Amino acid sequence: MSITPLMPVYPRCGVRPVRGDNCHLIDEDGTRYLDFASGIAVNLLGHSHEGLIGAIKEQAETLMHVSNLYGSPQGEALAQQLVDNTFADTVFFTNSGAEAVETAIKTARAYHQHGDPDTKRTEIITFTNAFHGRTMATISASNQEKMHHGFKPLLPGFVYCEFDNLDMAKSLVSERTAGFLVEPIQGEGGIRPASQEFMDGLKVLCDEHDLMLVLDEVQCGVARTGKLYAHEHYGVTPDIVATAKGIGGGFPLGACLATEKAARGMVFGTHGSTYGGNPLAMAAGKAVMDAVANEAFLAEVTEKGERIRTRLEQFIGNYPDLFELVRGKGLMLGIKMKVESRPFFVHLRDNHQLLMVAAGDQTIRVLPPLVIGDDEIEEFFEKLSAGAASYEVPEAA
Numbered sequence: 001m002s003i004t005p006l007m008p009v010y011p012r013c014g015v016r017p018v019r020g021d022n023c024h025l026i027d028e029d030g031t032r033y034l035d036f037a038s039g040i041a042v043n044l045l046g047h048s049h050e051g052l053i054g055a056i057k058e059q060a061e062t063l064m065h066v067s068n069l070y071g072s073p074q075g076e077a078l079a080q081q082l083v084d085n086t087f088a089d090t091v092f093f094t095n096s097g098a099e100a101v102e103t104a105i106k107t108a109r110a111y112h113q114h115g116d117p118d119t120k121r122t123e124i125i126t127f128t129n130a131f132h133g134r135t136m137a138t139i140s141a142s143n144q145e146k147m148h149h150g151f152k153p154l155l156p157g158f159v160y161c162e163f164d165n166l167d168m169a170k171s172l173v174s175e176r177t178a179g180f181l182v183e184p185i186q187g188e189g190g191i192r193p194a195s196q197e198f199m200d201g202l203k204v205l206c207d208e209h210d211l212m213l214v215l216d217e218v219q220c221g222v223a224r225t226g227k228l229y230a231h232e233h234y235g236v237t238p239d240i241v242a243t244a245k246g247i248g249g250g251f252p253l254g255a256c257l258a259t260e261k262a263a264r265g266m267v268f269g270t271h272g273s274t275y276g277g278n279p280l281a282m283a284a285g286k287a288v289m290d291a292v293a294n295e296a297f298l299a300e301v302t303e304k305g306e307r308i309r310t311r312l313e314q315f316i317g318n319y320p321d322l323f324e325l326v327r328g329k330g331l332m333l334g335i336k337m338k339v340e341s342r343p344f345f346v347h348l349r350d351n352h353q354l355l356m357v358a359a360g361d362q363t364i365r366v367l368p369p370l371v372i373g374d375d376e377i378e379e380f381f382e383k384l385s386a387g388a389a390s391y392e393v394p395e396a397a
């Protein structure tokens with residue numbers, strides 16, 4: 001048998017972390033890496049946050065899991081915290097980002113089908129280079145063919161529009177449109193923030209045509225950009241938001257947030273999840289929200305993000321053949337390269353023990369834990385400078 005026990009769907013590298021220490025990961029051979037990937041925007045409190053660990057330990061000792069057939073004081077408390085701090089009136093908890101997006105899609109469709117099961121308004125307009133997850137609905141929602149290959153037929157009901165192209169979005173709205181699904185800042189697509197005009201324009205279209213504005217904030221949400229949710233930068237109020245990754249700080253947790261109006265179709269029996277919202281996940285989510293949902297924490301993220309961005313912009317000027325620009329918000333930054341970004345990120349990882357993540361559009365992502373300190377910022381620039389100075393662009397790149 002040649003297949004590995006772990007289904008071989010990931011191109012796993014030689015780094016094999018066994019322990020975390022704040023903003024560092026320690027490999028099984030003892031090598032220490034600076035973690036500027038954070039499990040792809042997950043470990044926002046680093047790897048040894050006492051509040052998060054304590055909350056999970058305490059809840060594990062008290063009650064780990066009960067069915068959603070029972071009342072949930074823990075779920076009610078976290079849902080209330082999210083409602084108090086966001087546009088939302090109601091929350092459905094999931095275990096992952098893809099499930100949160102699935103719930104968001106169902107909520108948007110149910111909005112229109114509620115009271116009119118035969119409505120034509122079932123199509124969701126989505127955007128090029130988006131990433132919404134790996135379930136059938138979420139791969140169908142993305143135009144990226146590499147994710148479709150081998151899994152056809154896709155689910156119907158998604159219409160692709162060029163990202164940030166408002167005129168095209170306008171032209172695609174029809175009597176079949178239910179809403180838009182968009183990442184305000186594309187993550188996997190290369191840390192690409194939507195323009196203000198685009199977000200404003202989508203909101204106007206939604207208001208004019210009674211469409212659902214559904215935001216995928218799985219990567220850009222939960223304080224990553226210096227606001228609790230990235231749409232706050234735009235001053236645009238969504239109807240539905242999918243959130244995950246950072247919200248559990250490393251514990252698998254996601255959620256679909258919605259206004260009362262948007263959730264009108266999500267009535268008894270329409271949706272569910274065995275694990276979604278279980279007490280252990282709620283304890284993790286509450287510890288994260290307690291830490292990040294306050295002005296002081298968000299202001300620190302903004303300040304650190306601006307500091308890193310300014311230094312990155314100076315730094316890339318030293319290597320005009322390698323780097324093109326820096327983009328993003330807060331501590332969700334991307335360095336767009338003039339050459340393929342993957343070999344450079346491998347070089348940083350293997351030769352300088354700096355963990356980052358490659359993304360689309362020749363970008364490497366700068367996604368440190370939000371609790372990063374001055375020492376780690378210095379270490380980052382030392383490693384990045386040494387990495388750029390020693391980098392030889394591979395022939396094929």
Ligand code: PLP
Nearest residue numbers: 096097098131132133187218219
């Ligand atoms: N949406 C966005 C914007 C993401 O970045 C991701 C994961 O990278 C997902 C959805 C899917 O989340 P998960 O992998 O938790 O299912």
